[in-house]
Amino acid sequence: MTAPAGRVRLHDLRTRPDGTEWIVGRMATGQVVALPEAGKRALDLLGQGLATAEVAERLRAETGEDLDVPDFVGALVDLGFVAEVDGSRVSGPRQPKPPFARIRPGQVRWLLSPVLPVLIGLLVAAAVLSRPPVPMSYCTLLWSGHGSAVIALGACFGWTLLLLHECAHLLTARATGVAGRIRLGTRLQFLVVQTDISGIELAPRRHRLTAYLAGIATNLACASLFALAAHGTDGTARRVLAALTLLSVLPLPFQLMVFMRTDLYFVLQDVLRCRDLYGDGLAHAGYAARRMLGRARDSADPSLGLPAHERRAVRVYSVVLVVGSALCLAFLATVTLPADVALLVRAVTRLGPGHPAAQRLDSAAVVVALGGIHLLWLRTWWRNRRTG
Template structure:
């Protein structure tokens, strides 16, 4: 191995380390200063042997540059070795690929959050006639109309929410991709904005909070509009306000990597708060089990490898992770699952003889809807499990 050609890489300093990544693929890694120096020397055309000699002269340490290059190959950072192109799959196509960063650059303006704050303040001061309780959602005596509005507005808001993340990240140069995913028992639409770690902190936080800001903006506009009309339009707009606000408490469930989880991870300066939290939780579970069984263990606490500030954050987050996940799954087992099974079983019985055509159609609709949603959850969960990759850990 004499010469290595790298793909175009972006980087930014982060304390004593550098965040380096390839925007086209969304892969990134944290490198120590010496790793960044080796990367720069590779980019200048020096061979691994020359780089090792120079770094040894400058730092006094023997740096295994060939192993470093192998790691870069695994990350997809290397374009060619000794003139031979590296066979790599093309980067996945971004969602809404025709939208370029300059098209959506205004989303990063510091004026944008100010405008959202002013709109929310104006809504609170105007006191529009919107009652925030369950009766607001039941705006019509026709259940089908209530369900139709809820489904239409709910999915539209979900798409707008994820588009806000996507387009704000696109303004920083991140490709971004939207896809279905699972969070515990929930089927969700999620946006992969890997690479945003290379952007300045203000831009990162803007991208993380863009979805919440979109929901608040829609709620404020609908509430203001409700104050200007009467009758059915007012009731519909009030329902839209509630539907826009309903997803926001979900964001507090940071144990499921919601928008606020990424804000928390950024503010605590953690590389992988969820992954490290899961690793620490599993270690504690194994350690406790062995203590109860009076078995010795030579396993080391994985959080000890982290810097002090990350270690404290990870251990605190692990408590939230365990408690939140336990409560969420317990609610699913005690409430959601029995309700789903009962509803599904009733629908199946209505498909048999002795029931009217209307009852059979109703049962068929429930079976198809519930069966389809659960089949989609299983397929999405399995696909995510198969494609999931372990996040790159910092070189320490």
């Protein structure tokens, strides 16, 4: 677009220092950018109502450098940071309505309280110390002799827990002012529900880490409550509560797969002070692969442009990314797919008229559940691939 040359009115922007740069963005849209000191100073002067020519003159006097302020303002317009140019309103991209739009930051501010993690820690400690009747075995999940009942409980509770997990991220981010959005996604062979909380980078570190870890805390809280409740029951109720406890804990090892941008990946990225650990790691891994194949003669290692601490982290992460992805896909090929195919084949063979009606109904439920999950994965993967 043609760069504006007059006065501008900026949207409500938040900033925080990050090393030698500044993180600047809009919580409402989740759009975030890193600016050097000169860019931050230009942004401040524009926010004071100075015209672009006045800003350029002030910066020249302060730094001795010429900054193309009109082009800078044009970039701000493209980012959606500018509300008006010379009194004329600037239309930005239409933002979809976020989920739970009626929930305001002030209503969920308590989720950021430092007391909450302490309470969850005490709840988990109480559950562990009480030695709950929850054997850590696959047999705990097989609480019923009817496979359809086992799958139904696993599917219903699994998706409910996923939504609670993602809502914890969403509402904790909402407490900081980030709208957040929930959608389906894929991570290698896994179908996942993921929450986009872009803009959380503008929040203080404790709030960022709280938002990243809110889902894990929700799983631990649910597991602890079910484990404690199992003490006061017996029979089928105890078996169901034990299964629910284990189902609450089972997703947590998945979070260790940081090569798939899990919750702990974002914690790791924040702690290591990296901007895009996954993207930079993928780029470095691609360069390393081309170099091994002798095809990197005319290209430079993309990690060389990163700060020293970030470069080291990216290079180590690229190894984790390649090895982890390879092992995950190998497990899919040798374990998951053969097991799913065997289960589906067995279910299909029992759909015929020679089997009892209850067994045919059970087999039909297995076919619908497993087949539906795989079809949903394919549809989600294709949609996300087309939308980029």
